[in-house]
Amino acid sequence: MIEHRPRRILLVDDDANLLVVLSEQLRDDGYDVATARDGQEALRRLDGGWPDLILLDLMMPRIDGLALAREIKAYADLPIIVLSAIDTADSKAHLLDEVAEDYVSKPYHYPELRARIERVLRRLGDRIPRQSLVLGPNLTLDLHRRSATVAGTEVQLTPTESRLLHTLAANLGEIVTTETLLARSWADTEEADASYVWVSMRRLRQKVEIDPGKPVHLLTVRGVGYRLVAGRDDA
């Protein structure tokens, strides 16, 4: 990495104990950490400069946590990792999709949290607009909603599939290596290897291509990686 300044993280949590220990752990790992006890303080901190990433504790019973995430997102389109006592299986977890890049359920395992932070930071450059990406008459991606519209039918994408497409879409038309896709879509602690990318891409084609055997959008570049292309008239 060319840039050597430490990555800045804003940590928002109402639990003072956790704020102390987690910020220490993060500082030990070389991050520049600012903390905030609540939403107001978080927004004030944002006035003084934007971090690279926000780590936000979200207690779902109080919907204001989600409102805060939305407010932050509207004010500064920064990647947010939600730290939450709820997990992905909760009925309200899908509400997080629109605001959070990732979420880690409490109690977290620190190495895992750090791996997730790293994965999000690796994807910092991959910004695509938070709106529909029309790739052809038969494929439209709405990655902020983790969905794709294939020949008029909406299909739901898994978080990993969404990250894969996000990375490919950020480099639309260009080759993205398997290694890059692996690093951007899986955390280090997941011990994923290239076969995860291969199999996931195969599954992804089943979802978004009309004829997975003759893909028009998700193309393999043998021995290198993959390309996402806007299809010509593939109707």
Place this chain on the structure above:
Amino acid sequence: MTPEREPAERDTPAELETPADGSAAGPSDTSPATGRRRLGLDMPFRVLLTLGLIVAAVLPLAVFGIVVIAAGWESDERAVTSLLALAVAGAAFFGLLAAYVVASALTAPLRRITSAVERVAAGEPSPPIHLAGDDELARLAESHNRIAADVQRRNAELAGLLVAIAAYAPSQGVDPLVAESERDARQIFGLIDCRVTLGRADSVAVEERIPGDPCPVRAEIRAGAETLGVLTGHVPATRNWEHADQDLLELFVSEVGVALRNAELFGQIESQNAQLRELDEAKDEFLRGVSHNLQTPLTSIRAYVEQLRSTTTDPETDRRLAIVAEQSGRLTRLVRQLLTVTRLEAGVLHAEPEVIAMAPRVRRAWEALNATGATLDLTDDARGWLAVADPDQLDQVLWALLDNAVKYGGREGKVEVAVRAGDTVDRISVTIVDHGPGVSEADRERLFARFTRGADQPSGEGTGLGLYLSRRLLRAMGGELLLEEAGAGRGAAFTLSLPGEPPADEG
């Protein structure tokens, strides 16, 4: 012409509404006696009948007598004979003609009344028949008119009643239904006023009928054997309220009773549902609160322990911290398990299937358990294969199964795990075998039920939810969990299976 068709063809309503108008007579009605005014015989029926008999019987006799007398004056025998024959023929003809005229005049109004009554009987509308005078036929026509009008009115009432009760929906609620039934009763039965009083029927006093005043009507509203209330009202003084009217009202009111009862039950179910929904919401909120309140301190504990362990150099301190870490990890898994069960039963659990290499996941789950004293013997015969499962949920399954294997594994403490693929197409299976006493026949049946443990297991251990939850989670992910047949020299053996992806090489 059949008798049924004849009236319809002969008596068009236009003709009947203007019976006094001779020009409107039907084409086949050649008889001069459709109405007595047309014939000019404006006499009572009895007088006319008498006259008819006289004309038919006496007149020919008189003519015959005159002829015989006239014949007496002449003595020419031949002439007499022929004159007599002529006279007899003439008398017979005249008598027949007269009889026909009289019979026609008599039976025409009877025919009209008959066909009108037939129409009433067939349920068709029958316009009133107007016959002048005050004789039997006129009274018969009058009766017909009244019956026809009553039948028509009641038909209309019945139709209105059917339309009204068809529109009653239980979802309307009791009060709107009461208001609507009052409005309908007024409209259908032509009541001046109407009131539905719910409660005991005797709570509304029975009203006496006073001649000249509006006539009170009343019907009890019942649903089955239970009295729900009473409908009371008044009909105008000018109208008769007969048995048939009361019967119709009772019919209406019985339907109202059913509708009210349904509305009552519907309301009860609705409010119970609302209550249940509230309770469910409250329970969810409570669980989220509990999980937050349990997990927040656990998060701090784990974070501090991790931090302390990374800095300590004293092996004894590290050992103790490891115990704290293990126990808080255990508590964390327990809280998660309870939350998952609740969500599963609420039907709000959903899986996000991702691809996962099974053997490394098993190893990680084993490490997370921190099972001191037990060893893992992992065989991976599915290299390159990836399972398709929700990572968090798969972890919960592996924790539960490995934890059981350690807990019930006996002294030897070795847990054997074999990962296989392709037994059947595109499936990955994991068999977990311990060296404990195994599962008794009695326990095999109930093993996957909620809150069950092996009969001879101490009750303090575990939640009794592990296998139940694991099987449910796996099935929701398109997998299965089975207890293998007991084999010689080994304890319990569970096999989980999941959808799998064969190796791919696109790089």
